[in-house]
Amino acid sequence: QVQLVESGGGWVQPGGSLRLTCVASGTIFNVHSMGWYRQAPEKQRELVARVISGGRGTIEYADFAKDRFIISRDHAKNMVYLALDSLKPEDTAVYYCHGDIQTNWARSPMPYWGQGTQVTVSS
Numbered sequence: 001q002v003q004l005v006e007s008g009g010g011w012v013q014p015g016g017s018l019r020l021t022c023v024a025s026g027t028i029f030n031v032h033s034m035g036w037y038r039q040a041p042e043k044q045r046e047l048v049a050r051v052i053s054g055g056r057g058t059i060e061y062a063d064f065a066k067d068r069f070i071i072s073r074d075h076a077k078n079m080v081y082l083a084l085d086s087l088k089p090e091d092t093a094v095y096y097c098h099g100d101i102q103t104n105w106a107r108s109p110m111p112y113w114g115q116g117t118q119v120t121v122s123s
Helices: none
Strands: 002-007 010-012 018-026 030-039 046-052 059-061 069-074 079-084 093-102 110-113 117-121
Touching: 002 093, 002 110, 018 030, 018 093, 018 117, 030 069, 030 079, 046 069, 046 079, 059 069, 079 093
Parallel strands: 010 117
Antiparallel strands: 002 018, 018 079, 030 046, 030 093, 046 059, 069 079, 093 110, 093 117
C-alpha cells in the first residue's frame, strides 16, 4: 500500500507565504508523477501544479499558480514541495498531494491521494 502525507498548511495573511510538503511511503516501484490539487468550499478539486517524471521532468501549473507558486520534487525521497507566495484569500482551500505511483513492475500506475492540508488566507 502507498501513503501520501502532507504538512505545512496553516493560516496566513494576504501577501504571505507558505511551504507545503508531501512524502510518499509504502510499496513504491516507480513514481510517474507527483503534484498538488486544491479544493475550496463548494468547488471542484482542481490542479495546482504537478511534476511528471521522465527525461525532462515536465512541470505543469494551473494559470493561477504560474507566477506565485513553485513546485519542486525530490525523486530520491519521494517528496514533493509547493512554495506558495503572494497568497490571496481566494487561495483558501484544502491542498491535496497526489501521486501516480506504480507499486511493482507488472502493474500500471495508480492514483493516490493524501488526506489534505488546510490553507487559509485572511486578514
